[in-house]
Amino acid sequence: MNAKLADKIATxxxxxxxxxxxxxxxxxxxxxxVQGLPHLSWHFLTSPAxxxxxxGGIGIQLFNSFYLLVLAMVISFPIALGAAxxxxxxxxxxVWTNIIRTAIEILSSLPSVVVGLFGFLLFxxxxxxxFSILSGAIALSIFNLPLLTRSIETSLAQIPYLQREAGAAxxxxxxxxxxxxxxxAAVPSIVTGVVLSAGRVFGEAAALIFTAGQSAPALxxxxxxxxxxxxxxxxxxxxxxxxxxxxxINSEGIMPDLNLVSAGAxxxxxxxxxxxxxxxxKLGMKLFKKLTSx
Amino acid sequence: xxSITEKIKRQSESTRKDRFGRTLSWTALTFIVLVVALIFxxxxxxxxxxxxxxxxxxxxxxxxxxxxxxVVNPKTHQPFVGALPMIMGSFLVTFLSxxxxxxxxxxxxxxxxxxxxxxxxxxxxxxxxxxxGIPSVVYGFIGLTVIVPFxxxxxxxxxxxxxxxxxVLFVMILPTVTSMTVDTLKSVPxxxxxxxxxxxxxxxxxxxxxxxxxxxxxILTAVVFGMARAFGEALAVQxxxxxxxxxxxxxxxxxxxxxxxxxxxxxxxxxxxxxxxVLWTLAMILLxxxxxxxLIIRMIGSKGELK
Amino acid sequence: MPxxxxxxxxxxxxxxxxxxxxxxxxxTRDKTSSSVSITAVGSTALQPLVEAAGEDYARDNAxxxxxxxxxxxxxxxxxxxxxxxDLGNSDLFAAEKKGIxxxxxxxxxxxxxxxxxxLNKGLNIHDLTSKQLQDIFTxxxxxxxxxxxxxxxxxVINRAxxxxxxxxxxxxxxxxxxxxxxxxxxxxxxxxxxxxxxxxAISYVxxxxxxxxxxxxxxxxxxxxDENVKNGxxxxxxxxxxxxxxxxxxxxxxxxxxxMSHQVQSKLVPKLGYISIHDMDIKRSxxxxxxxxx
Numbered sequence: 001m002n003a004k005l006a007d008k009i010a011t012x013x014x015x016x017x018x019x020x021x022x023x024x025x026x027x028x029x030x031x032x033x034v035q036g037l038p039h040l041s042w043h044f045l046t047s048p049a050x051x052x053x054x055x056g057g058i059g060i061q062l063f064n065s066f067y068l069l070v071l072a073m074v075i076s077f078p079i080a081l082g083a084a085x086x087x088x089x090x091x092x093x094x095v096w097t098n099i100i101r102t103a104i105e106i107l108s109s110l111p112s113v114v115v116g117l118f119g120f121l122l123f124x125x126x127x128x129x130x131f132s133i134l135s136g137a138i139a140l141s142i143f144n145l146p147l148l149t150r151s152i153e154t155s156l157a158q159i160p161y162l163q164r165e166a167g168a169a170x171x172x173x174x175x176x177x178x179x180x181x182x183x184x185a186a187v188p189s190i191v192t193g194v195v196l197s198a199g200r201v202f203g204e205a206a207a208l209i210f211t212a213g214q215s216a217p218a219l220x221x222x223x224x225x226x227x228x229x230x231x232x233x234x235x236x237x238x239x240x241x242x243x244x245x246x247x248x249i250n251s252e253g254i255m256p257d258l259n260l261v262s263a264g265a266x267x268x269x270x271x272x273x274x275x276x277x278x279x280x281x282k283l284g285m286k287l288f289k290k291l292t293s294x
Numbered sequence: 295x296x297s298i299t300e301k302i303k304r305q306s307e308s309t310r311k312d313r314f315g316r317t318l319s320w321t322a323l324t325f326i327v328l329v330v331a332l333i334f335x336x337x338x339x340x341x342x343x344x345x346x347x348x349x350x351x352x353x354x355x356x357x358x359x360x361x362x363x364x365v366v367n368p369k370t371h372q373p374f375v376g377a378l379p380m381i382m383g384s385f386l387v388t389f390l391s392x393x394x395x396x397x398x399x400x401x402x403x404x405x406x407x408x409x410x411x412x413x414x415x416x417x418x419x420x421x422x423x424x425x426x427g428i429p430s431v432v433y434g435f436i437g438l439t440v441i442v443p444f445x446x447x448x449x450x451x452x453x454x455x456x457x458x459x460x461x462v463l464f465v466m467i468l469p470t471v472t473s474m475t476v477d478t479l480k481s482v483p484x485x486x487x488x489x490x491x492x493x494x495x496x497x498x499x500x501x502x503x504x505x506x507x508x509x510x511x512x513i514l515t516a517v518v519f520g521m522a523r524a525f526g527e528a529l530a531v532q533x534x535x536x537x538x539x540x541x542x543x544x545x546x547x548x549x550x551x552x553x554x555x556x557x558x559x560x561x562x563x564x565x566x567x568x569x570x571x572v573l574w575t576l577a578m579i580l581l582x583x584x585x586x587x588x589l590i591i592r593m594i595g596s597k598g599e600l601k
Numbered sequence: 602m603p604x605x606x607x608x609x610x611x612x613x614x615x616x617x618x619x620x621x622x623x624x625x626x627x628x629t630r631d632k633t634s635s636s637v638s639i640t641a642v643g644s645t646a647l648q649p650l651v652e653a654a655g656e657d658y659a660r661d662n663a664x665x666x667x668x669x670x671x672x673x674x675x676x677x678x679x680x681x682x683x684x685x686x687d688l689g690n691s692d693l694f695a696a697e698k699k700g701i702x703x704x705x706x707x708x709x710x711x712x713x714x715x716x717x718x719x720l721n722k723g724l725n726i727h728d729l730t731s732k733q734l735q736d737i738f739t740x741x742x743x744x745x746x747x748x749x750x751x752x753x754x755x756x757v758i759n760r761a762x763x764x765x766x767x768x769x770x771x772x773x774x775x776x777x778x779x780x781x782x783x784x785x786x787x788x789x790x791x792x793x794x795x796x797x798x799x800x801x802a803i804s805y806v807x808x809x810x811x812x813x814x815x816x817x818x819x820x821x822x823x824x825x826x827d828e829n830v831k832n833g834x835x836x837x838x839x840x841x842x843x844x845x846x847x848x849x850x851x852x853x854x855x856x857x858x859x860x861m862s863h864q865v866q867s868k869l870v871p872k873l874g875y876i877s878i879h880d881m882d883i884k885r886s887x888x889x890x891x892x893x894x895x
Binding site: 011250 | 309311314316318319321322323326327329331332336337340398401402404406409417418421422423425428429431432434435438439440465495496498499519522523525529533561565574577581584585587588591
Binding site for chain 2: 671699756783787802
């Protein structure tokens with residue numbers, strides 16, 4: 001057999017495959033941006049959606065997406081951080097730990113639609129929260145917890161064991177070592193992980209359809225009191241997010257400019273996710289430089 | 295004397311803090327486990343209702359081929375709740391997309407780790423990461439505006455169907471499988487490569503005979519992981535598959551998956567009715583399948599370790 | 602460790618400020634508007650109408666907030682039957698939906714929607730009998746040539762099982778027969794574009810979505826037009842219902858009265874493609890009994 005020829009052919013094939021994957025991404029990004037960017041305007045980004053007339057925007061949906069993201073992060077970050085610390089610093093190898101790890105893995109591979117239905121059953125129906133930001137934020141947190149826990153745990157595991165020994169040698173307890181030695185060293189990669197998971201949460205829709213709801217009532221942006229139902233901050237109002245909006249108008253939308261709106265909304269979604277992606281890396285590197293140079 | 299024993303026995307400030315921290319982090323972890331248990335309890339209790347309260351036989355449900363829960367079968371006096379069409383649909387799109395995605399993922403991963411290490415990492419790494427980040431509804435939107443009309447033009451029919459679903463899922467799981475394959479390839483020890491090249495193997499021989507063999511368990515894990523993601527994906531698939539609860543007869547005729555029937559139906563049925571319970575049973579199947587995928591990954595992992 | 606103390610003080614400070622903010626927000630909350638909040642859940646077809654009417658109503662009646670959520674007819678009916686919400690929006694009579702105790706619910710019919718079959722233009726068929734329609738949708742005939750059309754296979758496209766349009770079409774268009782299992786789409790616009798581009802395709806949409814890209818055939822010689830629905834000659838139409846549990850309270854009754862008012866019925870209702878309930882010459886009961894509308 002001609003091994004050299006086989007080598008050449010295989011190399012070419014691999015080049016072609018890699019090229020095709022790159023092509024797929026660029027044509028997809030290009031398609032979304034070319035379709036959507038012309039439709040973007042200040043008006044589109046800030047005005048409320050119209051359900052049966054042309055000329056609606058995505059203002060409320062955009063705000064809802066960010067608000068839900070912040071709430072979900074506020075709920076899930078402390079829990080994920082605690083869980084990751086326990087798993088990486090305290091847990092010994094045992095059957096128990098094994099079961100817990102499996103549980104987290106199962107949660108991470110759970111279809112997000114199942115998480116959404118669980119949220120619907122428990123929070124919307126049982127606890128009578130209704131379709132609301134609160135239900136949505138909790139469902140998103142459940143969706144986000146395993147991803148975040150794993151990324152924080154990896155960040156912690158990357159810190160050399162030497163640092164912990166140094167802490168112990170100084171007479172610090174394990175908790176103090178974690179708090180003052182390990183965590184500060186892990187901050188850059190934790191931040192990167194958090195921002196990346198924020199990107200995924202921002203684009204999630206299936207978990208929200210039956211928790212945060214599919215309607216975006218008009219908001220009074222002059223009223224920032226969370227106890228008023230028409231206030232943007234009210235946790236009890238239904239809140240359709242950008243991703244849910246794209247899904248909904250594509251599967252049952254009735255406005256005449258449906259294609260334009262969904263192309264524009266998709267472009268916004270992609271741009272936000274891209275910003276998250278790039279800033280995650282930039283932020284991580286910057287923090288790393290700052291924290292290691294001092 | 296007494297004060298000294300007391301001093302020794304008393305917990306130091308550090309110990310107290312440590313105990314506090316330990317409890318705090320333990321609580322967080324327990325909370326997650328509790329959530330998982332709750333999800334299982336809720337979905338199982340709802341899903342099993344079909345069999346317990348509505349007395350639908352399990353075999354009818356799993357192997358029946360007619361799905362029309364609001365119509366009663368005159369022969370058995372039970373509604374038509376054969377879920378096989380959706381189960382078939384889910385498995386078909388999952389396997390097909392995994393089969394298509396695997397060579398692409400391995401090729402891209404090899405490009406990044408073996409063929410063009412520097413350029414590969416520089417160009418392909420961000421591309422793969424960006425693909426992971428694209429939300430599933432955007433994939434669905436592209437599927438609906440590009441792939442479905444394309445299929446309609448090429449193969450005729452309405453353009454909705456398993457093939458369109460497969461294409462969308464293929465692009466969706468490709469980055470996941472690729473990045474995990476890259477990790478496994480990177481973990482193949484360097485001396486494997488060096489010894490292969492030292493005895494005169496070409497690069498392809500080294501890749502094919504040594505690296506891919508050594509990385510097989512890892513690649514399999516990556517593929518199963520991608521399949522788990524494809525199996526549970528709801529919205530993107532629902533937008534392009536056509537949603538006909540029929541036994542799939544071809545790749546270009548409309549079909550449905552467990553997730554697409556779930557998202558379409560759950561709002562149109564009444565809580566506690568049979569029509570609603572059967573949907574929860576579908577959710578239960580999804581849940582159990584993600585358990586199965588996890589077990590498979592574990593099995594591959596432990597087999598890989600033994601070698 | 603002064604650094605740690607500083608961190609702690611800042612943290613405590615933030616907590617105190619947050620608590621103060623929430624406290625003042627709670628005290629200064631708008632007590633009038635949160636006191637009357639009407640919640641409507643259900644049919645996505647009816648949602649835009651109730652939403653738009655609710656916004657206008659809230660503008661004219663300070664202190665009333667109408668919270669409209671989607672979720673589907675089934676969700677709406679079960680939530681209102683449980684007393685979890687004030688209004689349940691439905692495309693169907695409650696008694697037609699399995700698992701609902703209809704006797705507790707009071708029906709308020711707010712609009713009428715006419716449904717027309719739509720055909721691919723290439724078929725050049727402009728007239729169908731009810732019998733033919735039934736044969737097509739139950740799969741008795743599979744080729745258009747059996748109905749004196751071109752030699753072309755029949756492609757049936759359904760709406761989602763359990764959707765209001767489908768239920769009404771099966772009940773009044775197919776004489777209660779169930780449509781065969783076929784492709785399902787949930788969006789009227791999508792259904793129309795599939796029918797217009799697929800040779801031999803047939804489906805059905807509300808009147809508002811029929812346009813020149815598809816043919817909407819006459820049924821038994823009666824054209825699918827608003828006036829034929831109003832005078833009772835065109836059979837395929839349905840009511841849009843809003844259900845309350847028992848007699849509505851004063852605030853809810855006020856909103857229902859507003860929905861029935863001239864302002865809503867003559868402006869919003871036609872704008873959405875519905876037929877005003879006041880324009881109907883006839884009344885139809887759930888089992889098809891037709892009486893003159895007084």
